[in-house]
Amino acid sequence: MSIQSLRAAHGTAARRLPSRMRPFAVPALIALLLALxxxxxxQDPIAGLWQAEILTERPPDIAFQLDVTRNxxxxxxxxxxxxxREEASSGSFDGKTLILKFNVYNAELKADLAxxxxxxxxxxxxxxxxxxxxxxATRAIPTYAPKTSGPDxxxxxxxxxxxxxxxxxxxxxxxxxxxxxxxxxxxxSGDWGAITGYARNGEFYLSRFDGIRALxxxxxxxxxxxxxxxxxxxKVIGRRVGQAGAQGPQPPDPGAYTKMKxxxxxxxxxxxxxxxxxxxxxxxxxxxxxxxxxxxxxxxxNCHDEAPVLVDLYKKYKSQGLExxxxxxxxxxxxxxxxxxxxxxxxxxxxxxxxxLAGTTAQGEIxxxxxxxxxxxxxxxxxxxxxxxxxxxxxAGFESKATGERHQKLVAEMxxxxxxxxxxxxx
Numbered sequence: 306m307s308i309q310s311l312r313a314a315h316g317t318a319a320r321r322l323p324s325r326m327r328p329f330a331v332p333a334l335i336a337l338l339l340a341l342x343x344x345x346x347x348q349d350p351i352a353g354l355w356q357a358e359i360l361t362e363r364p365p366d367i368a369f370q371l372d373v374t375r376n377x378x379x380x381x382x383x384x385x386x387x388x389x390r391e392e393a394s395s396g397s398f399d400g401k402t403l404i405l406k407f408n409v410y411n412a413e414l415k416a417d418l419a420x421x422x423x424x425x426x427x428x429x430x431x432x433x434x435x436x437x438x439x440x441x442a443t444r445a446i447p448t449y450a451p452k453t454s455g456p457d458x459x460x461x462x463x464x465x466x467x468x469x470x471x472x473x474x475x476x477x478x479x480x481x482x483x484x485x486x487x488x489x490x491x492x493x494s495g496d497w498g499a500i501t502g503y504a505r506n507g508e509f510y511l512s513r514f515d516g517i518r519a520l521x522x523x524x525x526x527x528x529x530x531x532x533x534x535x536x537x538x539x540k541v542i543g544r545r546v547g548q549a550g551a552q553g554p555q556p557p558d559p560g561a562y563t564k565m566k567x568x569x570x571x572x573x574x575x576x577x578x579x580x581x582x583x584x585x586x587x588x589x590x591x592x593x594x595x596x597x598x599x600x601x602x603x604x605x606x607n608c609h610d611e612a613p614v615l616v617d618l619y620k621k622y623k624s625q626g627l628e629x630x631x632x633x634x635x636x637x638x639x640x641x642x643x644x645x646x647x648x649x650x651x652x653x654x655x656x657x658x659x660x661x662l663a664g665t666t667a668q669g670e671i672x673x674x675x676x677x678x679x680x681x682x683x684x685x686x687x688x689x690x691x692x693x694x695x696x697x698x699x700x701a702g703f704e705s706k707a708t709g710e711r712h713q714k715l716v717a718e719m720x721x722x723x724x725x726x727x728x729x730x731x732x
Contacts, residue, residue: 349375350400350418351373351375351380351398351403351418352373352374352375352380353372353373353444354370354371354372354373354385354444354446355370355371355372355373355423355442355443355444356368356370356371356442356443356444356445356446356447357369357370357371357423357440357441357442357514358440358441358442359427359438359439359440359514359519360438360439360440360441365510365521365523367512367513367514367519367520367521368501368502368510368512368514369384369385369386369512369513369514369515370384370385370386370446371383371384371385371414371423371442372385372390373396373398373403373405375398379396380396380397380398380403381393381395381396381405382396382403382405382414384514384515384516386498386499386500386501386513386514386515387487387499387500387501387707388499388706388707389498389499389513389515389707391407391515391516393405393406393407393414394406394407394408394409394649395408398418401417401418401419402415402416402417402418402425403415403416403417403418403423403425407516408649409603409646409649409650409653410429410516410517410603410604411429411430411431411646412427412428412429412430412516413427413428413429414426414427414428414440415428416440416442421443421444422441422442422443423440423441423442423443424439424440424441424442425439425440426438426439426440427440427514427516429516429517430637431604431636431637432636432637432638432639432665432666433637433638438514438519447503449482449483449484449485449503450483450484451482451483451484452483453483453484453504453505453506454505454506454507455504455505455506455507455508455526456507456526456530457481457504458479458481458486458488458504458509458526458532459479459480459481460478460479460545460546461476461477461478461545461546462476462477462478462479462532462543462544462545462546463475463476463477463543463544463545463546463553463554463555463556464476464477464490464532464541464542464543465541465542465543465553465554466536466539466540466541467539467540468539468540471539473492474553474554474555474556474557475490475491475492475493475556476490476491476556477489477490477491477543478491478708478709479511481504484503484504484505485503486501486502486503486504486509486510486511487499487500487501487502487511488500488511489705489707489708490520490522491556491704491708491711492556492702493556493557493559493562493682493683493701493702494607494682494683494684494701494702495606495607495610495683495684495685495702495703495704495705496607496702496704496705496707496708497513497518497520497707498513498515498518498606498610498705498707499513499707500512500513500520500522500707501513507525507526508523508524508525509522509523509524509525509526509534510522510523511523515606517604517605517606518606520536521536521537522534522535522536522541523535524541524543530545530548531543531544531548532544559683559700559701559702560698560699560700560701562680562682562683562699562701563678563679563680563681563682563683563686563699563701564678564679564680564699565677565678565679565696565699566676566677566678566679567677568695568696569695570677570695571586571693571694571695572586572596572598572677572688572690572694572695572696573585573586573587573677574586574598574630574632574661574663574674574675575661575663575674576632576633576661576662576663576664576674577640577644577661577662578659578660578661579644579647579648579651579660581640581644584630584659584661586694590628591628591630592694593626593692594626594627594628594692595622595626595627595628595689595690595691595692595723595726595727596627596628596629596630596689596690597615597618597627597628597629597630597687597688597689597690597723598629598630598631598632598687598688598690599611599615599629599630599631599632599685599686599687599688600632600634600663600671600675600681600684600685600686600687600688601631601632601633601634601684601685602633602634602635602636602666602684603633603635603646603647603649603650604635604636604666605684605685607684607685607702607703607705608684608685608703609654610703610705610706611685611687611703612631612650612653612654612656613654614703614716614719615629615631615656615658616654616655616656616657616658618719618720618723619657619658621720622723622724622727625727626692626727627723627727628658628659629658629659630658630659630661631656631658631659631660631661632661632663632674632675633647633650633660633661633662633663634663634664634665634666634670634671634674634684635647635662635664635665635666636665636666637665638665638667640662643662643665644662647660647662663675678699682701683701683702685702685703686699686700686701686702687699687700687703687719689722689723689726691726691731692726692729697722697726697731698722703715
């Protein structure tokens with residue numbers, strides 16, 4: 306219907322109304338005209354979903370998504386990788402510059418908006434050093450074809466990464482839907498979290514940026530069904546689990562990776578609590594208790610994955626004699642600053658068990674603080690101590706929700722292990 310027709314129809318209808326109602330017909334017509342002529346609210350220049358990249362010296366760049374939200378004058382946002390979101394603690398936008406702060410990581414995203422594009426940096430303070438990553442983002446969210454040529458990568462894989470002394474064996478799991486590819490990679494130190502990307506014509510791209518890790522796995526599937534790819538400058542060869550069982554090495558067992566040098570010794574630890582007061586393993590509160598000790602850090606994404614699980618287990622079994630202790634190793638060496646980060650971490654997850662500053666991430670600090678451990682190599686590492694003070698079991702790394710059934714199995718095993726120890730058995 307044309308505007309002229311609408312006006313004519315409105316005039317006719319208005320004349321049919323009682324005279325006392327005719328003044329109300331004019332604003333009604335205006336509202337109707339605005340709706341039918343397609344008048345739309347102007348898009349917010351900053352709020353919404355952005356396709357972002359960490360710009361690297363050598364392509365390809367590392368993709369992730371940036372979700373910026375506005376509530377009145379308040380602006381905040383999140384780093385998004387599939388279902389995983391790293392929420393900013395605060396933010397601002399002055400019409401030109403977007404700032405998002407990630408306090409628990411001691412980090413800030415700062416980017417200028419011009420011509421519909423964000424460009425800037427993600428800066429994280431690491432002790433006395435600064436990690437600076439250049440970023441760019443646009444509104445061009447990628448789309449994926451529902452079908453694609455080439456092999457389907459869906460399934461579980463074993464990846465051999467690097468060569469010589471740097472050779473490692475990891476697990477991986479992928480799901481492909483048309484061109485869309487998702488999954489995770491699982492080193493013994495803990496999984497990558499959700500990674501996202503695409504598979505086209507036998508080649509694939511998977512990436513993640515969560516404020517700490519900028520991760521990229523690229524490659525292709527060759528004629529023999531093997532993955533040939535790279536992680537950074539490290540070569541990757543991947544075999545499906547069925548192939549790898551007969552043809553290649555297996556990933557290390559996280560339950561056998563780190564051990565006690567002398568299992569007959571009681572486990573010892575020490576640190577300072579959030580008030581700066583010393584706490585040690587010989588304190589009365591730990592005697593005769595089943596104890597779960599996690600070696601952690603506020604900078605460690607897999608430690609963030611583990612924290613809420615430990616909070617739940619502590620609430621569930623505290624009354625039965627369970628104690629949980631987190632030993633944090635932080636970057637700065639500045640006790641006041643490190644304790645502030647630990648307070649933020651504690652508040653984020655509602656931690657009410659002892660969270661101790663035990664040392665720094667400097668080379669040799671774990672050996673100094675925890676000399677009883679042999680072959681420590683993963684944050685977190687979780688140590689299960691019986692009522693007699695001796696270690697029953699040590700698990701390296703933590704498998705997050707991104708690993709699906711592996712995560713569910715691990716959490717169930719943690720629960721069962723604690724139940725068994727509380728009942729007086731060996732885990």
